[in-house]
Amino acid sequence: MVQQANKRRSDRHFDIGDFVYLKLQPYRQMSLRKQGYHKLxxxxxxxxxxLDKIGNVAYQLELPATTDIHNVFHVSQLKKCPNPSAESVIPLPATLPLKDRIPQLILDRKMVKRxxxxxxxxxxxxQDxxxxxxxxxxxxxxxxxxxxxHP
Known part of the structure:
Protein backbone atom coordinates (compact mmCIF):
# COMPACT_ATOMS: atom_id res chain seq x y z
CA MET A 1 0.00 0.00 0.00
CA VAL A 2 2.89 2.35 0.71
CA GLN A 3 4.22 1.83 -2.78
CA GLN A 4 0.84 2.67 -4.33
CA ALA A 5 0.40 5.74 -2.12
CA ASN A 6 3.87 7.06 -2.97
CA LYS A 7 3.50 6.46 -6.71
CA ARG A 8 2.23 9.98 -7.49
CA ARG A 9 4.05 11.88 -4.75
CA SER A 10 7.01 14.10 -5.51
CA ASP A 11 9.60 15.31 -3.05
CA ARG A 12 10.00 19.03 -3.69
CA HIS A 13 12.79 21.09 -2.22
CA PHE A 14 13.66 24.71 -2.98
CA ASP A 15 16.54 26.88 -1.87
CA ILE A 16 16.39 30.48 -0.70
CA GLY A 17 16.80 32.72 -3.74
CA ASP A 18 15.19 30.26 -6.18
CA PHE A 19 12.34 31.44 -8.37
CA VAL A 20 9.05 29.54 -8.33
CA TYR A 21 5.59 29.75 -9.84
CA LEU A 22 2.68 30.05 -7.42
CA LYS A 23 -0.48 28.01 -7.93
CA LEU A 24 -3.62 29.92 -6.92
CA GLN A 25 -7.29 29.11 -7.21
CA PRO A 26 -8.97 32.53 -7.41
CA TYR A 27 -12.46 31.04 -7.51
CA ARG A 28 -11.88 29.53 -4.05
CA GLN A 29 -10.12 32.44 -2.34
CA MET A 30 -12.47 35.22 -1.29
CA SER A 31 -9.78 37.91 -1.51
CA LEU A 32 -9.03 37.03 -5.15
CA ARG A 33 -12.51 36.16 -6.37
CA LYS A 34 -13.51 37.85 -9.59
CA GLN A 35 -16.46 37.31 -11.84
CA GLY A 36 -15.72 35.62 -15.12
CA TYR A 37 -14.51 32.35 -16.53
CA HIS A 38 -12.11 31.03 -13.91
CA LYS A 39 -11.41 27.87 -15.88
CA LEU A 40 -9.76 29.92 -18.61
CA LEU A 51 12.79 34.65 0.73
CA ASP A 52 12.75 32.06 3.52
CA LYS A 53 12.04 28.43 4.32
CA ILE A 54 9.57 28.01 7.18
CA GLY A 55 9.52 24.49 8.59
CA ASN A 56 9.85 21.51 6.26
CA VAL A 57 7.06 22.28 3.79
CA ALA A 58 6.39 26.05 3.83
CA TYR A 59 8.14 28.84 1.95
CA GLN A 60 7.91 32.62 2.15
CA LEU A 61 7.73 34.36 -1.22
CA GLU A 62 8.54 37.89 -2.31
CA LEU A 63 5.11 39.06 -3.53
CA PRO A 64 4.32 42.54 -4.87
CA ALA A 65 3.39 45.10 -2.21
CA THR A 66 -0.06 45.55 -3.76
CA THR A 67 -1.25 42.02 -2.90
CA ASP A 68 -3.48 41.37 0.09
CA ILE A 69 -2.70 37.67 0.46
CA HIS A 70 -0.28 36.12 2.92
CA ASN A 71 3.18 35.42 1.51
CA VAL A 72 3.77 31.95 3.04
CA PHE A 73 2.73 28.94 0.94
CA HIS A 74 2.85 25.15 1.17
CA VAL A 75 5.35 23.38 -1.06
CA SER A 76 2.50 21.74 -2.99
CA GLN A 77 1.45 25.18 -4.30
CA LEU A 78 4.87 25.92 -5.80
CA LYS A 79 6.57 24.87 -9.04
CA LYS A 80 10.23 25.49 -9.89
CA CYS A 81 10.96 28.13 -12.50
CA PRO A 82 14.00 26.90 -14.47
CA ASN A 83 15.00 30.21 -16.08
CA PRO A 84 13.34 33.27 -14.46
CA SER A 85 15.09 35.85 -16.65
CA ALA A 86 13.70 34.35 -19.87
CA GLU A 87 10.19 33.70 -18.53
CA SER A 88 7.34 36.14 -18.96
CA VAL A 89 5.79 37.38 -15.74
CA ILE A 90 2.19 36.40 -15.06
CA PRO A 91 0.91 38.95 -12.51
CA LEU A 92 -1.34 37.95 -9.63
CA PRO A 93 -5.05 38.61 -10.14
CA ALA A 94 -6.27 41.91 -8.76
CA THR A 95 -7.51 41.68 -5.21
CA LEU A 96 -10.82 43.02 -4.09
CA PRO A 97 -10.60 45.70 -1.41
CA LEU A 98 -12.66 43.81 1.16
CA LYS A 99 -12.11 46.45 3.83
CA ASP A 100 -13.48 49.24 1.67
CA ARG A 101 -16.62 47.51 0.43
CA ILE A 102 -19.95 48.66 1.84
CA PRO A 103 -23.18 46.73 1.22
CA GLN A 104 -25.81 48.71 -0.62
CA LEU A 105 -28.68 46.35 -1.40
CA ILE A 106 -29.76 42.74 -0.97
CA LEU A 107 -30.85 41.36 -4.34
CA ASP A 108 -31.81 37.80 -3.40
CA ARG A 109 -31.73 35.31 -0.54
CA LYS A 110 -31.65 31.54 -0.17
CA MET A 111 -31.38 28.90 2.55
CA VAL A 112 -28.28 26.67 2.59
CA LYS A 113 -26.73 24.16 4.97
CA ARG A 114 -23.87 25.47 7.07
CA GLN A 127 -21.67 50.21 -3.15
CA ASP A 128 -20.08 51.62 -6.33
CA HIS A 150 -30.39 47.34 7.62
CA PRO A 151 -31.82 45.94 4.37
Whole structure:
Protein backbone atom coordinates (compact mmCIF):
# COMPACT_ATOMS: atom_id res chain seq x y z
CA MET A 1 0.00 0.00 0.00
CA VAL A 2 2.89 2.35 0.71
CA GLN A 3 4.22 1.83 -2.78
CA GLN A 4 0.84 2.67 -4.33
CA ALA A 5 0.40 5.74 -2.12
CA ASN A 6 3.87 7.06 -2.97
CA LYS A 7 3.50 6.46 -6.71
CA ARG A 8 2.23 9.98 -7.49
CA ARG A 9 4.05 11.88 -4.75
CA SER A 10 7.01 14.10 -5.51
CA ASP A 11 9.60 15.31 -3.05
CA ARG A 12 10.00 19.03 -3.69
CA HIS A 13 12.79 21.09 -2.22
CA PHE A 14 13.66 24.71 -2.98
CA ASP A 15 16.54 26.88 -1.87
CA ILE A 16 16.39 30.48 -0.70
CA GLY A 17 16.80 32.72 -3.74
CA ASP A 18 15.19 30.26 -6.18
CA PHE A 19 12.34 31.44 -8.37
CA VAL A 20 9.05 29.54 -8.33
CA TYR A 21 5.59 29.75 -9.84
CA LEU A 22 2.68 30.05 -7.42
CA LYS A 23 -0.48 28.01 -7.93
CA LEU A 24 -3.62 29.92 -6.92
CA GLN A 25 -7.29 29.11 -7.21
CA PRO A 26 -8.97 32.53 -7.41
CA TYR A 27 -12.46 31.04 -7.51
CA ARG A 28 -11.88 29.53 -4.05
CA GLN A 29 -10.12 32.44 -2.34
CA MET A 30 -12.47 35.22 -1.29
CA SER A 31 -9.78 37.91 -1.51
CA LEU A 32 -9.03 37.03 -5.15
CA ARG A 33 -12.51 36.16 -6.37
CA LYS A 34 -13.51 37.85 -9.59
CA GLN A 35 -16.46 37.31 -11.84
CA GLY A 36 -15.72 35.62 -15.12
CA TYR A 37 -14.51 32.35 -16.53
CA HIS A 38 -12.11 31.03 -13.91
CA LYS A 39 -11.41 27.87 -15.88
CA LEU A 40 -9.76 29.92 -18.61
CA UNK A 41 -7.51 31.87 -16.25
CA UNK A 42 -3.91 30.77 -15.61
CA UNK A 43 -3.26 28.37 -12.73
CA UNK A 44 0.30 29.48 -12.03
CA UNK A 45 1.46 33.05 -11.39
CA UNK A 46 4.94 34.45 -11.12
CA UNK A 47 7.83 33.74 -11.03
CA UNK A 48 8.44 34.88 -7.44
CA UNK A 49 11.63 34.74 -5.41
CA UNK A 50 11.82 32.55 -2.28
CA LEU A 51 12.79 34.65 0.73
CA ASP A 52 12.75 32.06 3.52
CA LYS A 53 12.04 28.43 4.32
CA ILE A 54 9.57 28.01 7.18
CA GLY A 55 9.52 24.49 8.59
CA ASN A 56 9.85 21.51 6.26
CA VAL A 57 7.06 22.28 3.79
CA ALA A 58 6.39 26.05 3.83
CA TYR A 59 8.14 28.84 1.95
CA GLN A 60 7.91 32.62 2.15
CA LEU A 61 7.73 34.36 -1.22
CA GLU A 62 8.54 37.89 -2.31
CA LEU A 63 5.11 39.06 -3.53
CA PRO A 64 4.32 42.54 -4.87
CA ALA A 65 3.39 45.10 -2.21
CA THR A 66 -0.06 45.55 -3.76
CA THR A 67 -1.25 42.02 -2.90
CA ASP A 68 -3.48 41.37 0.09
CA ILE A 69 -2.70 37.67 0.46
CA HIS A 70 -0.28 36.12 2.92
CA ASN A 71 3.18 35.42 1.51
CA VAL A 72 3.77 31.95 3.04
CA PHE A 73 2.73 28.94 0.94
CA HIS A 74 2.85 25.15 1.17
CA VAL A 75 5.35 23.38 -1.06
CA SER A 76 2.50 21.74 -2.99
CA GLN A 77 1.45 25.18 -4.30
CA LEU A 78 4.87 25.92 -5.80
CA LYS A 79 6.57 24.87 -9.04
CA LYS A 80 10.23 25.49 -9.89
CA CYS A 81 10.96 28.13 -12.50
CA PRO A 82 14.00 26.90 -14.47
CA ASN A 83 15.00 30.21 -16.08
CA PRO A 84 13.34 33.27 -14.46
CA SER A 85 15.09 35.85 -16.65
CA ALA A 86 13.70 34.35 -19.87
CA GLU A 87 10.19 33.70 -18.53
CA SER A 88 7.34 36.14 -18.96
CA VAL A 89 5.79 37.38 -15.74
CA ILE A 90 2.19 36.40 -15.06
CA PRO A 91 0.91 38.95 -12.51
CA LEU A 92 -1.34 37.95 -9.63
CA PRO A 93 -5.05 38.61 -10.14
CA ALA A 94 -6.27 41.91 -8.76
CA THR A 95 -7.51 41.68 -5.21
CA LEU A 96 -10.82 43.02 -4.09
CA PRO A 97 -10.60 45.70 -1.41
CA LEU A 98 -12.66 43.81 1.16
CA LYS A 99 -12.11 46.45 3.83
CA ASP A 100 -13.48 49.24 1.67
CA ARG A 101 -16.62 47.51 0.43
CA ILE A 102 -19.95 48.66 1.84
CA PRO A 103 -23.18 46.73 1.22
CA GLN A 104 -25.81 48.71 -0.62
CA LEU A 105 -28.68 46.35 -1.40
CA ILE A 106 -29.76 42.74 -0.97
CA LEU A 107 -30.85 41.36 -4.34
CA ASP A 108 -31.81 37.80 -3.40
CA ARG A 109 -31.73 35.31 -0.54
CA LYS A 110 -31.65 31.54 -0.17
CA MET A 111 -31.38 28.90 2.55
CA VAL A 112 -28.28 26.67 2.59
CA LYS A 113 -26.73 24.16 4.97
CA ARG A 114 -23.87 25.47 7.07
CA UNK A 115 -22.52 22.49 8.91
CA UNK A 116 -25.55 20.84 10.50
CA UNK A 117 -27.81 23.87 10.62
CA UNK A 118 -29.68 25.88 8.03
CA UNK A 119 -28.36 29.35 7.27
CA UNK A 120 -29.47 32.24 5.12
CA UNK A 121 -27.28 33.46 2.27
CA UNK A 122 -27.96 36.79 0.62
CA UNK A 123 -26.88 38.18 -2.73
CA UNK A 124 -25.31 41.53 -1.84
CA UNK A 125 -24.81 44.39 -4.25
CA UNK A 126 -21.87 46.44 -3.04
CA GLN A 127 -21.67 50.21 -3.15
CA ASP A 128 -20.08 51.62 -6.33
CA UNK A 129 -20.32 48.28 -8.16
CA UNK A 130 -22.85 47.00 -10.71
CA UNK A 131 -25.36 44.24 -9.86
CA UNK A 132 -23.35 41.78 -11.99
CA UNK A 133 -20.57 41.88 -9.39
CA UNK A 134 -22.85 41.03 -6.47
CA UNK A 135 -21.62 38.23 -4.20
CA UNK A 136 -23.32 35.62 -2.02
CA UNK A 137 -22.62 36.20 1.68
CA UNK A 138 -23.94 34.61 4.84
CA UNK A 139 -26.56 36.95 6.29
CA UNK A 140 -25.37 36.50 9.88
CA UNK A 141 -21.75 37.25 8.92
CA UNK A 142 -22.84 40.31 6.95
CA UNK A 143 -24.67 41.71 9.99
CA UNK A 144 -21.61 41.02 12.16
CA UNK A 145 -19.29 42.91 9.79
CA UNK A 146 -21.73 45.75 9.15
CA UNK A 147 -23.95 46.25 12.24
CA UNK A 148 -25.43 49.51 10.90
CA UNK A 149 -26.62 47.88 7.66
CA HIS A 150 -30.39 47.34 7.62
CA PRO A 151 -31.82 45.94 4.37
Missing amino acids: RPKFYGPFKI GRIAATKVLVQW SPPEQATWEFYYDLLQKFPNF
